[in-house]
Amino acid sequence: MHELRFDQDLCRGCSTQECLTKCQYMEIDRETAQKEIPKIARGEDSFVLHECATCYACEEYCTSGNHPFYLIVEKQEARGISPVPRPLIQRAVNIGIPFRGRPEIEEINGPVLNIGAFSELKDLIQGKLFEGITPISTDERKMFHYFCQLMYLHYGKDSVIKERLPGIIETIARHRPTEVVCFHDECYGAYTSYCEAHGIAVPFRPVHFYEYLYNRLVELKDMIRPLNLKAAYQRPCSSRLSPDKHRFVGRIFDLIGVEGVKREFVDENALCCAGAIEGQKQEGSRKRAAMQQQKNVEDMKKAGAEVCVFNCPACFQTLGGIVARNGIRPIHMSDLCRLAVGETPAGWR
Numbered sequence: 001m002h003e004l005r006f007d008q009d010l011c012r013g014c015s016t017q018e019c020l021t022k023c024q025y026m027e028i029d030r031e032t033a034q035k036e037i038p039k040i041a042r043g044e045d046s047f048v049l050h051e052c053a054t055c056y057a058c059e060e061y062c063t064s065g066n067h068p069f070y071l072i073v074e075k076q077e078a079r080g081i082s083p084v085p086r087p088l089i090q091r092a093v094n095i096g097i098p099f100r101g102r103p104e105i106e107e108i109n110g111p112v113l114n115i116g117a118f119s120e121l122k123d124l125i126q127g128k129l130f131e132g133i134t135p136i137s138t139d140e141r142k143m144f145h146y147f148c149q150l151m152y153l154h155y156g157k158d159s160v161i162k163e164r165l166p167g168i169i170e171t172i173a174r175h176r177p178t179e180v181v182c183f184h185d186e187c188y189g190a191y192t193s194y195c196e197a198h199g200i201a202v203p204f205r206p207v208h209f210y211e212y213l214y215n216r217l218v219e220l221k222d223m224i225r226p227l228n229l230k231a232a233y234q235r236p237c238s239s240r241l242s243p244d245k246h247r248f249v250g251r252i253f254d255l256i257g258v259e260g261v262k263r264e265f266v267d268e269n270a271l272c273c274a275g276a277i278e279g280q281k282q283e284g285s286r287k288r289a290a291m292q293q294q295k296n297v298e299d300m301k302k303a304g305a306e307v308c309v310f311n312c313p314a315c316f317q318t319l320g321g322i323v324a325r326n327g328i329r330p331i332h333m334s335d336l337c338r339l340a341v342g343e344t345p346a347g348w349r
């Protein structure tokens with residue numbers, strides 16, 4: 001059930017093997033990649049299964065539409081290779097259980113905004129930008145009914161996603177939404193990339209949060225006052241599942257008078273927040289994560305960033321304090337957009 005669609009013929013005819021040769025966390029040349037990819041696909045052991053930082057980026061690097069990262073996670077689980085210590089995995093799997101009883105669902109028959117399991121962040125969806133759209137997961141007692149579960153890719157637990165995600169989709173569909181705006185990249189990636197790769201039906205139209213914000217800003221353009229800020233953008237790992245939507249970062253910045261600073265670790269070359277690496281069980285993981293975070297923040301400083309813009313709440317939690325200690329203000333993209341239309345988000349002066 002819900003078998004991954006991974007095409008080994010595409011790999012045989014692939015002239016680049018960029019899924020692995022572009023990996024920023026392992027040094028892999030083309031010759032090695034040519035050997036390791038078929039081994040992984042055949043279900044054999046590979047150092048890649050043990051050393052993968054779960055940054056999701058190879059999903060973007062493969063331009064043939066194959067799914068190398070989903071393949072890695074599936075084979076990690078099949079071979080009993082867990083990227084993080086097992087007690088942590090069990091705890092995480094228990095936290096995200098979606099179905100304790102069947103929730104009562106209100107039919108909306110209009111656009112809905114799914115904030116996923118981040119009900120504590122409902123302040124981020126206040127104000128003019130969110131007029132006319134109904135939030136569906138702001139009740140903390142019910143938020144896990146809307147949790148897309150893709151986080152378990154970091155834990156080598158693909159089976160948990162396959163088991164729970166169809167039920168989550170059914171819950172959302174019972175609202176009868178005309179479209180579902182996904183606050184978090186990971187939810188959007190779940191309902192588009194992951195479901196497509198695994199043959200899971202999605203009976204509603206998912207909309208990326210940035211596409212929604214951009215379109216609302218265009219509607220409110222007479223209210224926009226340019227912010228004249230220099231910004232670094234912290235690209236979340238799950239943005240690699242929808243690289244075609246990443247362009248909205250630049251389009252939003254242009255619309256609200258924000259300059260995206262020119263730096264090394266940007267766009268395809270972005271470094272993840274390293275939150276997932278911190279928790280990995282390989283020796284030296286914490287040090288490795290701290291070094292990466294410092295490298296990332298130094299790059300932002302060198303480029304002259306005044307603010308660091310986040311979408312993912314987990315990236316904000318991992319990196320927000322570090323950027324602040326380095327003199328760069330962390331801010332969520334939605335709050336940045338609210339500033340541009342004359343609103344002052346909580347905690348911003």
Ligand code: SF4
Pocket residue numbers: 010011012014015016017018019020037061062063064065066067068
């Ligand atoms: S997964 Fe994609 S990039 Fe990697 S070898 Fe196969 S086709 Fe090439």
Ligand code: SF4
Pocket residue numbers: 019020022023024025026048051052053054055056057058059069072
């Ligand atoms: S997920 Fe990231 S670390 Fe793992 S193989 Fe792909 S690019 Fe490398």
